[in-house]
Amino acid sequence: xxxxxxxxxxxxxxxTPRPSFRYDQKNNRAVTYYDDRYIGYxxxxxxxxxxxxxxxxxxxxxxxxxxxVRAEVYFYLKVPKGxxxxxxxxxxxxxxxxxLLKAILDSIFKGxxxxxxxxxxxxxxxxxxxxxxxxxxxxxxxxxxx
Numbered sequence: 001x002x003x004x005x006x007x008x009x010x011x012x013x014x015x016t017p018r019p020s021f022r023y024d025q026k027n028n029r030a031v032t033y034y035d036d037r038y039i040g041y042x043x044x045x046x047x048x049x050x051x052x053x054x055x056x057x058x059x060x061x062x063x064x065x066x067x068x069v070r071a072e073v074y075f076y077l078k079v080p081k082g083x084x085x086x087x088x089x090x091x092x093x094x095x096x097x098x099x100l101l102k103a104i105l106d107s108i109f110k111g112x113x114x115x116x117x118x119x120x121x122x123x124x125x126x127x128x129x130x131x132x133x134x135x136x137x138x139x140x141x142x143x144x145x146x
Contacts, residue, residue, distance in 0.1 A: 005059050005139040009048060009104065012133040013075040013126075014041040015095035016102040038103070045107035060114065065141030068120030072140075075100050075126040078133040086128050097126050104135050 019032045049055050063069060075097070079086060101124055105116045120142060 003058065003062050003065070003141045005054070005062050007049070007052075007054055007108070007137050009045055009135040009137070010132075011041070011044060011135075013077055013095075013100050013135045014038060014103050015099035016106065017099075041103065042107040042110055045104070046110060049108065055112070059139070062139050062141045063114045063118050065118075065143070067142040069118050070121040070140045070142050071105075071119045071123070072136075072138040073101055073104060073122065073124040074136045075124070076129045076132065076134050076136075077126060079128050079130060086130060097124055100124075100126060100135075104137060108137070 014037070017035050017038050019034055021030050021032055023029075024031045077095075101122065105119070109116045119139075
């Protein structure tokens with residue numbers, strides 16, 4: 001049976017924004033940077049991982065599995081403030097699901113020696129909720145039975 005690692009991020013999911021650029025005249029080159037809100041999101045995810053001691057042996061064991069890792073990621077996005085009910089539970093508008101996925105994976109793997117390139121399979125969905133926005137992520141080792 002495949003080993004499993006689970007993490008719930010109890011904050012509004014955020015998509016990776018396009019990077020901004022500025023020119024550094026001193027070094028004669030362009031500098032790429034992200035918006036402070038995105039950096040704050042990544043910092044908060046890192047803080048939650050540390051508080052819950054989730055970057056543990058089980059995480060590293062799953063990430064090192066020979067055949068790779070399968071990720072299941074579900075995003076629960078809070079509806080806009082003016083919206084009082086949900087007509088469709090599936091979120092078919094922005095943000096794009098690939099940018100949501102990049103943001104959570106970059107946040108989890110930031111500063112780690114192991115990279116998210118070990119993830120070889122992904123199942124993901126985005127939903128609308130009235131309250132309790134969150135991201136739920138499960139990582140499983142890929143074994144011969146998957």
